[in-house]
Amino acid sequence: MELLIKGGTVVTASGSFEADVAVDGGKIAAIGKNLPVTANQVVDASGRLVLPGALDAHTHMAMPFGGTVSADSYLSGTRAAVCGGVTTIFDYPVQHKGETILGLVNSKKEILERDACCDYAFHCCITDLNGGEILDEMAQAVEEGITSFKCFLVYKKEGMMVDDGTLTRLLLRARELGALINVHAENPDLIDLRTEMYLKEGKTSAWYHYMSRPEFVEAEADKRVVHWASHLETPVYLVHMADKEGLEACIRAKEEGHTVYVETCPQYLEFTCDVYKRPDGRNFVCSPPMKGKESQDALWTALKSGFIDTVATDHCPFQSYEKDWGKDDFTKIPNGCAGVENLYPYMLDAANSGKISFERVVEVCATNVAKIFGCDNKGAIAVGKDADIVIYDKDKDFTISVKNMHSDYDHTIWEGKKLHGYPVQTYLRGKLVYDNGNFVGKPGMGQYVKRSHK
Ligand SMILES: NC(=O)NCCC(=O)O
Ligand SMILES: [Zn+2]
């Protein structure tokens, strides 16, 4: 065996138990108490948790957006990922009008083959059907393991928005192909109307980013998406759910038997819209914005009771000088915040304090993501799966600061957040890539995850 992790507590989505984990050829080869094996490397995990690496289902690395490019490259973003226990990221390449999906994805693959420090998959963002050609090309993309696609119902002026007709066509095509459509749901016309109104009134601070797209603006679009998907009997995945009313519509649809997957993000679980009143409120500007306490409480309740399927980050950081473009005009603030290195530690801290169980954290950050998106070798500590493993010390205290992150951004909304418990090691297919504060992997170690479809 190449690696033996001895005496830890293995956490799966369905339970925890003391066991050794043996790894060979990058895969989990055996799990059991006092395994009678010899290994090249033996790691003592007694007193520690042994968790599957997380899969961050929602990241935007080096994304051209908001008049600039998001601050993490594929190298720095994936380096940060493994340092926070994420062993697979999903990136969202955005199609430019007229571009083919596979051309776009292949150009990203080239960069990632050289730079990736963790494994990677793609949800391709479709902005234009190219007269129907993209609907045909989707079949080939699915064969190549890109089994999910994304629609933005907003970002009209950025050229990324699709209308309801396009969404419907994509849902129908996904149903034929056994693929999944991910949707960013907010109402673009309401946002435009309200933005114009506030700008006219001279209301330009970050608070009006929230006021131009409050709860009902997201809820309207959430409900529209749930309505279309349910009506067409097509599964759908709502990204970055932040509002109570939309969440309730998803829960009702689930209870009626529809396949509506819900993702939320740590920032919505931690912060409320009050952050936009702070002098540095612009740093928290993302879309959808943080909402009120009622929505936040509803998210936690749904997370505990199983109605939220995944927690992912929407990692899309920008530098301070770029956020500063919107000091006097919230419409000029590039939308997005950092998170990929904080996802697992934040959720595990919530488990450590008893807010949620460790098993549930594993489920929403790893197992469900792998199942929903067809990463058949990922997402669990189980024989035959990739040995993507995180060793977690429940007693290690950690305070998040831009200084101890492994990204390229210069500030973080998580600055000063105290966590009780922290990952101490991350293994990517059996290879140590993070060790007690240090990245010890190599760019190019990450591999493309070819996904299966329904
Ligand atoms: N979320 C955000 O503010 N920026 C990234 C793009 C998106 O996911 O909407
Ligand atoms: Zn979005």
Ligand SMILES: [Zn+2]
């Ligand atoms: Zn996003």
